[in-house]
Amino acid sequence: MPEFIPVIKKDDIQRQITRIAAAISADYQGRELIMIGVLKGAFLFLADLVRELKLEKIKIDFLQASSYGADTVSSENIVLKKDIDVDIRGKDVLVVEDIVDTGLTMARLIEHLKRHDPNSIRICAMIDKRERRKVAVNVDYACGCVEEGFLVGYGLDYAENYRNLPEIYHMKL
Structure with a gap:
């Protein structure tokens, strides 16, 4: 049985979502925004984020990439x-x-999306984790930075498990 060490509490997640939603709303005011959630992990975060945005024109779509198995x-x-x-x-x-x-995944997705000729592409992440960063990727909006550990909960999984946990935990096997 893995051990779960709390990293980000539910209330802190919500406060950070409210904070970045305000920044996104200010940055895209008066413009149409296409939000593309990366499945499967981002679905909870995207749903909570969208409800906090103060924008009139938002379209939502999804793509799915995999690198962990x-x-x-x-x-x-x-x-x-x-x-x-x-x-x-x-x-x-x-x-x-x-x-x-x-x-690596984000760089590949951005490269793929650029082929569709958008006006702009920015990145919003629940967690910006730089410990194992191999490719320079600029995260424009992040709820938090975590330096190390394998994280689960609030959409983050291990072998498709633990996405349902309401907070973010460092999982020790």
């Missing part, structure tokens, strides 16, 4: 499993991710 380290083999359906040509795009870790 059932391990605690990235395989570095990034597989795009689901592409977007909405047209982002000439639009402002905000990619919403649960965690940016090595940066």
Whole structure:
């Protein structure tokens, strides 16, 4: 049985979402925003974030990439499993991710989305984790930075388990 060490409490998550939602709302005021959630991990974060935004025009879509499988380290083999359906040509795009870790997945997704010729692409992550960063990726909006550990809860998983935990934990096997 793994040990779960609390890293970010539920109330702190909500406070940080409110904070970055205000910044995003200010930055995109009067513009249409296309929010692209990265499945599966970002679905809870995206849902809570969208409800806090003060914008009139928001479209939501999803894409899915995988690099971890059932391990605690990235395989570095990034597989795009689901592409977007909405047209982002000439639009402002905000990619919403649960965690940016090595940066490899995010760099691959940004490269892919740029082929659709958007006006802009920015990154919003629940967690900006730089411990294993291998590719320079600029996270424009982050709820928090965590230096180390394998994290689960609030959408983050280990082998598809523990996404349902209401807070973020460091999991020790």
